[in-house]
Amino acid sequence: MLDLTKDFFDVFNIEKSFSIDKNHIEKEYFLLQNKYHPDRFVNASEEEKFEAAQSSIFINKAYNTLKDDLKRSEYILKIQSIMVNTESSDSIKPCPILLMEVMEDRDQLSELKNFDDIQDFENRINSKKEKCLNELDNEFNNENYNDAASLTIRLQFLTKILEEIRLKKLKELQ
Amino acid sequence: MMLLDIHEPGESSDNNDIGATIGIDLGTTNSLVAIANQGVYEVIADENGKFLIPSIVEYLKDGNVEVGNKFSDSTNAIRSVKRLMGKSFGDIKDLYDNDIHNVVDSKEDNEDNIVYFDVGDKKVTAIEVSAEILKELKNRAEAELSNIVDKAVITVPAYFDDAARQSTKDAAKLAGIDVLRLVNEPTAAALCYGLDKEAEGIYAIYDLGGGTFDVSILKMEKGVFQVIATGGDTFLGGDDFDNEITKYIIEKYLNDIELSSEDLLRIQKLSREIKEILSEDDTGEWKINISGEEYNILFTRSLFEEKVASLVDKTISTFSRVLIDSDLKRDEIQGVVLVGGSTRMPIVREKLNKFIGDIIIADINPDKVVAIGAAIQAESLTQGNNTLLIDVTPLSLGLETYGGLVEVIIHRNTPIPCSASQKFTTFKDGQTGLKIHVLQGEREMVDQCRSLAQFELKNIPPMKAGAAIVEVTFTMDSDGLLTVSAREETTGTQQEIEVKPSYGLPANKIEEMLLDSMNNAKDDIMRRLLAEVKVEADITVTSVESALESDRELLSYEEYENITSVIDDIKELMLGDDRDKLDIAIKHLDKITGPFAEKRVNKSLGEYLEGESVNEFAKKL
Numbered sequence A: 001m002l003d004l005t006k007d008f009f010d011v012f013n014i015e016k017s018f019s020i021d022k023n024h025i026e027k028e029y030f031l032l033q034n035k036y037h038p039d040r041f042v043n044a045s046e047e048e049k050f051e052a053a054q055s056s057i058f059i060n061k062a063y064n065t066l067k068d069d070l071k072r073s074e075y076i077l078k079i080q081s082i083m084v085n086t087e088s089s090d091s092i093k094p095c096p097i098l099l100m101e102v103m104e105d106r107d108q109l110s111e112l113k114n115f116d117d118i119q120d121f122e123n124r125i126n127s128k129k130e131k132c133l134n135e136l137d138n139e140f141n142n143e144n145y146n147d148a149a150s151l152t153i154r155l156q157f158l159t160k161i162l163e164e165i166r167l168k169k170l171k172e173l174q
Numbered sequence B: 001m002m003l004l005d006i007h008e009p010g011e012s013s014d015n016n017d018i019g020a021t022i023g024i025d026l027g028t029t030n031s032l033v034a035i036a037n038q039g040v041y042e043v044i045a046d047e048n049g050k051f052l053i054p055s056i057v058e059y060l061k062d063g064n065v066e067v068g069n070k071f072s073d074s075t076n077a078i079r080s081v082k083r084l085m086g087k088s089f090g091d092i093k094d095l096y097d098n099d100i101h102n103v104v105d106s107k108e109d110n111e112d113n114i115v116y117f118d119v120g121d122k123k124v125t126a127i128e129v130s131a132e133i134l135k136e137l138k139n140r141a142e143a144e145l146s147n148i149v150d151k152a153v154i155t156v157p158a159y160f161d162d163a164a165r166q167s168t169k170d171a172a173k174l175a176g177i178d179v180l181r182l183v184n185e186p187t188a189a190a191l192c193y194g195l196d197k198e199a200e201g202i203y204a205i206y207d208l209g210g211g212t213f214d215v216s217i218l219k220m221e222k223g224v225f226q227v228i229a230t231g232g233d234t235f236l237g238g239d240d241f242d243n244e245i246t247k248y249i250i251e252k253y254l255n256d257i258e259l260s261s262e263d264l265l266r267i268q269k270l271s272r273e274i275k276e277i278l279s280e281d282d283t284g285e286w287k288i289n290i291s292g293e294e295y296n297i298l299f300t301r302s303l304f305e306e307k308v309a310s311l312v313d314k315t316i317s318t319f320s321r322v323l324i325d326s327d328l329k330r331d332e333i334q335g336v337v338l339v340g341g342s343t344r345m346p347i348v349r350e351k352l353n354k355f356i357g358d359i360i361i362a363d364i365n366p367d368k369v370v371a372i373g374a375a376i377q378a379e380s381l382t383q384g385n386n387t388l389l390i391d392v393t394p395l396s397l398g399l400e401t402y403g404g405l406v407e408v409i410i411h412r413n414t415p416i417p418c419s420a421s422q423k424f425t426t427f428k429d430g431q432t433g434l435k436i437h438v439l440q441g442e443r444e445m446v447d448q449c450r451s452l453a454q455f456e457l458k459n460i461p462p463m464k465a466g467a468a469i470v471e472v473t474f475t476m477d478s479d480g481l482l483t484v485s486a487r488e489e490t491t492g493t494q495q496e497i498e499v500k501p502s503y504g505l506p507a508n509k510i511e512e513m514l515l516d517s518m519n520n521a522k523d524d525i526m527r528r529l530l531a532e533v534k535v536e537a538d539i540t541v542t543s544v545e546s547a548l549e550s551d552r553e554l555l556s557y558e559e560y561e562n563i564t565s566v567i568d569d570i571k572e573l574m575l576g577d578d579r580d581k582l583d584i585a586i587k588h589l590d591k592i593t594g595p596f597a598e599k600r601v602n603k604s605l606g607e608y609l610e611g612e613s614v615n616e617f618a619k620k621l
Helices: A022-036 A046-067 A069-079 A096-111 A115-141 A145-173 B089-095 B126-145 B162-174 B185-197 B238-253 B261-278 B301-326 B346-356 B369-380 B507-515 B518-554 B557-573 B579-592 B594-610 B614-619
Strands: B021-026 B030-037 B040-044 B057-059 B065-067 B116-118 B123-125 B151-156 B178-184 B201-208 B213-221 B224-233 B283-290 B293-300 B335-339 B388-390 B397-401 B405-410 B418-425 B434-440 B450-457 B469-476 B482-488 B494-498
Touching: A022 A046, A022 B213, A022 B224, A022 B388, A046 A069, A046 B418, A069 A115, A069 A145, A096 A115, A096 A145, A115 A145, A145 B301, B021 B126, B021 B185, B021 B369, B030 B126, B030 B369, B040 B126, B040 B369, B057 B126, B065 B126, B123 B126, B126 B162, B151 B162, B151 B185, B151 B369, B162 B178, B162 B450, B178 B185, B178 B369, B185 B201, B185 B213, B185 B224, B185 B335, B185 B369, B201 B301, B201 B346, B213 B301, B224 B301, B238 B261, B238 B293, B238 B301, B261 B283, B261 B293, B261 B301, B293 B301, B301 B346, B335 B346, B335 B369, B369 B388, B397 B418, B397 B469, B405 B418, B405 B469, B434 B469, B434 B482, B434 B518, B450 B482, B450 B494, B450 B518, B518 B557, B518 B579, B518 B594, B557 B579, B579 B594
Parallel strands: B021 B151, B151 B178, B201 B335, B224 B388
Antiparallel strands: B021 B030, B030 B040, B057 B065, B116 B123, B201 B213, B213 B224, B283 B293, B397 B405, B397 B434, B418 B469, B434 B450, B469 B482, B482 B494
């Protein structure tokens, strides 16, 4: 059975850093599932089946966390015991300037009517996200976790608005 | 590799040594069965070399049942039963106008909302009809293998909901087949294609069958198949293309003529023939005899394509939605594998080509891939082989939260097995129970999603509102079976259920229901439905009472009296057994407490804004 106390980076045998080799993770993921997936244990004992399920769930969780930029960033901060954007008083909070920017973006999105305009807007948000990811990578490399936390909050908002754009695009197609 | 070879009868020799496993493609129009035998996969053909069995079940006058006679003109022959799997009578009335023949629609026969077909001297359900097709496939496999077959992988449309999946399992049970797994049709197709061509990378499967449309995107690498995203339409397939032709023929040639259901059947059959011919030829002429008069039907491919263009466009927009869902760009897709007989229509290929470019793969037999993929998976799940399928949840799963909203716990397209938790809290002082209502679907409101199960976590010790923390965990195993557990953290109070669809037919009752007398079965279902409404009533009343306790000041005296009197009515009705009255009373209570709920939300929002910090404000964005 897979050691479920491992952290997600160890599961995939990679260094704990924000920038990761997604292809490597994918390959490892396939190898790990090939080894631990419950379908590999159809003729095994109930106990082995149960362990396989636990391992496979853990691998899926680790994979989903690491391949996603925001979840990976939040996960590294969690390892450093840094809380972002929660109600707790020692949590890092969003700054007012960011909130203003988010409100402006959302106003703009709500006014967009046709698919191409939404697409343009999405490209704009995506380039903001790219920039944010680069900065995050820098701060994590320099172990500036507080700055990384602020950028993670920014990434949270950008991810959220990208999700809303996606939903709006889906609606347009329906 | 011998993947796509048809096996000739009599050719098999020593495949009894290892119990061979079967894969079944249970299609809307045609069904197939394939076997896996030591790395060789073959579709079983009948004595005439035909491997497609028309999914037509005819109830003969002598009491026998005949499966697969596509020439049957009898009105006791049921076609396309797959489209009705898991559907209630109410569902299909909304979905079809009038084109299902012999569905019993007299009110008296349908109190329990199950779809029955009138087939002469008896009535049968969709599950029973489907079971007949499965029995035929099983018999075919047994004859081929000279061995008993009792396990199979059966394929279903990726977009089949839980009710339809459960019905398919029930049908298999009736046919004496133990379902190893239900595998999505496009996924099965990918298994077959990927193995046969040793394909690696990201591929889309475009599966347009007789009655359903699915599109899935998969990543394939060294025998591991990962489903990335899936979507579809369970009410779009070749049948709909036929219907467009039927509509045209009636409008153009038979406008004022009274048509019997036999006539209609014949026109439908002709429509299918016209569609198939026009996939090859540009034009054609057909004759049909209606009420003694012969009609000459002229049809060209361009006219046909004009009639069906919007249907094909619908599949393309589903495809682009799935692409958006998968976060992939069109140019990241290496190939689009065509599956299902309906992809033979040139218009489908043209429009796809225009949408995604010249990466369409049509060099495999679109009829057989799904059955072979099912056989591959059946082998993997019994003897084991070199393939592994990592599937995803096709629809999101969530919980009802305050105000009839759905909080998603497991998003669609999450790889399974998986597990996810969410913490909830009590909303009033001294609350000792928490309603857990499990839902499936992509919409925000409870009433727009499918309700899967409801239970109540009881015995939470009375605490201040918000102090008790209840963690709800959803776990889905690799079979797609969902388990929901709720645990109160301070005391460890815990409850867990396996989620079986709370509609359709109860699984353990299925055989009894179908085989015993109809009356008993009906009583049984009525009792269950009544019990469910009572649970709902209990939950609703409890939550309204607790809201009244904490926020009574938001109501005028009349409003308060009005609400409490309805609650009293409900309490009295809960002692009796009038389901409809109770149902109406609950709906009424819901309605009259609507403004109250709104006021409560506003009140708590007001409190929230007063003590607002930047962080709290941010959370609302």
